[in-house]
Amino acid sequence: MRIGVLCSGGDSPGMNAAIRGATLRGVDVHGFEMVGFVDGWRGFHEGETVELDRPAVRGLSGQGGVFIGTSRVPPFDGGPGEADLTDFRARFADYGLDAFMLIGGNGTQRVSSILHDSGIPVVGLPKTIDNDLDGTDYTFGFDTAVSIATEAIDRLRTTGDSHRRCMVLEVMGRDAGWIALHAGMAGGAQAILVPEFPESIDQVCDWVTSVRDRGRSSLVVVAEGFALAGNGSQVTRDGRDGFGRLRLGGVAESLAPVIEERTGIETRATVLGHVQRGGAPTAFDRVLATRTGIAGADAALHEDWGTMAALRGDRIEMIPFADAVGRLKTVPDDRYAEVRLNFG
Ligand SMILES: Nc1ncnc2c1ncn2[C@@H]1O[C@H](COP(=O)(O)OP(=O)(O)OP(=O)(O)O)[C@@H](O)[C@H]1O
Numbered sequence: 076m077r078i079g080v081l082c083s084g085g086d087s088p089g090m091n092a093a094i095r096g097a098t099l100r101g102v103d104v105h106g107f108e109m110v111g112f113v114d115g116w117r118g119f120h121e122g123e124t125v126e127l128d129r130p131a132v133r134g135l136s137g138q139g140g141v142f143i144g145t146s147r148v149p150p151f152d153g154g155p156g157e158a159d160l161t162d163f164r165a166r167f168a169d170y171g172l173d174a175f176m177l178i179g180g181n182g183t184q185r186v187s188s189i190l191h192d193s194g195i196p197v198v199g200l201p202k203t204i205d206n207d208l209d210g211t212d213y214t215f216g217f218d219t220a221v222s223i224a225t226e227a228i229d230r231l232r233t234t235g236d237s238h239r240r241c242m243v244l245e246v247m248g249r250d251a252g253w254i255a256l257h258a259g260m261a262g263g264a265q266a267i268l269v270p271e272f273p274e275s276i277d278q279v280c281d282w283v284t285s286v287r288d289r290g291r292s293s294l295v296v297v298a299e300g301f302a303l304a305g306n307g308s309q310v311t312r313d314g315r316d317g318f319g320r321l322r323l324g325g326v327a328e329s330l331a332p333v334i335e336e337r338t339g340i341e342t343r344a345t346v347l348g349h350v351q352r353g354g355a356p357t358a359f360d361r362v363l364a365t366r367t368g369i370a371g372a373d374a375a376l377h378e379d380w381g382t383m384a385a386l387r388g389d390r391i392e393m394i395p396f397a398d399a400v401g402r403l404k405t406v407p408d409d410r411y412a413e414v415r416l417n418f419g
């Protein structure tokens with residue numbers, strides 16, 4: 076069996092470990108041929124590939140990024156219509172492929188599902204720092220991002236306390252508040268602002284003021300997709316990503332002066348940005364990613380197409396794409412309520 080491996084969407088710490096796990100199991104144990112497409116669908120369109128075998132994945136489990144590259148280059152020119160899919164199948168056949176192993180988040184697994192429905196054998200390996208993919212408890216990369224954001228909170232807190240300032244930290248997550256929620260809990264933030272639960276500026280300022288009134292300095296964590304209640308909208312930057320979506324970012328910088336003006340407390344903003352996607356994966360993410368890759372290779376052996384390797388409790392289970400795509404896994408009411416009671 077010849078399997079094409081491809082990454083799509085943002086990189087996520089653990090992608091290298093997943094490719095290593097899949098290759099060691101797929102090539103060495105099951106006797107597959109495996110080929111990686113460089114920079115996601117760009118490599119597929121332009122014919123840039125790398126053979127995956129034991130030497131190619133040596134020492135990769137602790138390395139950040141992904142050595143074959145990833146991108147948001149789309150798989151099809153269009154919708155996809157029947158003509159797009161026919162062209163796609165022809166290209167798939169030209170590469171001599173029997174199946175795809177697609178590594179990505181909700182967008183990528185949506186593509187997996189489209190390809191599977193059009194008759195192409197696919198297994199999916201879930202990754203994303205956003206942890207917004209349904210059907211799986213955690214995606215690899217999330218734990219690393221949360222650890223980095225937590226360290227940032229710890230560091231901002233000592234300087235914020237020293238100057239009696241309010242510190243606002245912006246983290247990633249697109250339309251899901253998981254990174255903010257977990258890092259904020261781990262770092263004991265005085266307020267955590269997430270896209271799922273808009274709050275008014277009056278409420279945010281009340282929390283910051285009450286923290287000052289009991290002699291402390293506030294650490295506010297805000298997810299990049301947060302919008303104020305009422306007529307607030309998400310803050311975006313110039314430019315669009317490779318899929319044509321507006322880039323999120325800047326909400327901390329827009330909130331900080333308003334908090335300062337309304338409370339009289341000096342307030343500073345920090346945007347953590349891509350630091351939270353870079354560098355070595357945590358041990359948890361290395362193990363999760365490796366097991367995910369192994370499960371994907373085993374699923375290919377059993378021709379368990381149309382499935383994604385999901386973490387369920389402490390087990391990796393192959394679940395249908397339909398259970399993973401179509402809706403985002405966002406922060407539920409009870410998870411927000413349990414932290415909100417202690418804000419301020
Ligand atoms: N419905 C769709 N139809 C066709 N292509 C899609 C669709 N959804 C996503 N894609 C393609 O898949 C790519 C990856 O999706 P996306 O950028 O949402 O990242 P992701 O896989 O969700 O990972 P992450 O959220 O971690 O960046 C998109 O950039 C786009 O090229």
Ligand SMILES: O=P(O)(O)OC[C@H]1O[C@](O)(CO)[C@@H](O)[C@@H]1O
Pocket residue numbers: 084085180203204205247248249299316317323352
């Ligand atoms: O790397 P880019 O294209 O700036 O994308 C940033 C986006 O990717 C993610 O890191 C992962 O989806 C989001 O949290 C963030 O909004």
Ligand SMILES: [Mg+2]
Pocket residue numbers: 084180181182203205207
């Ligand atoms: Mg996504």
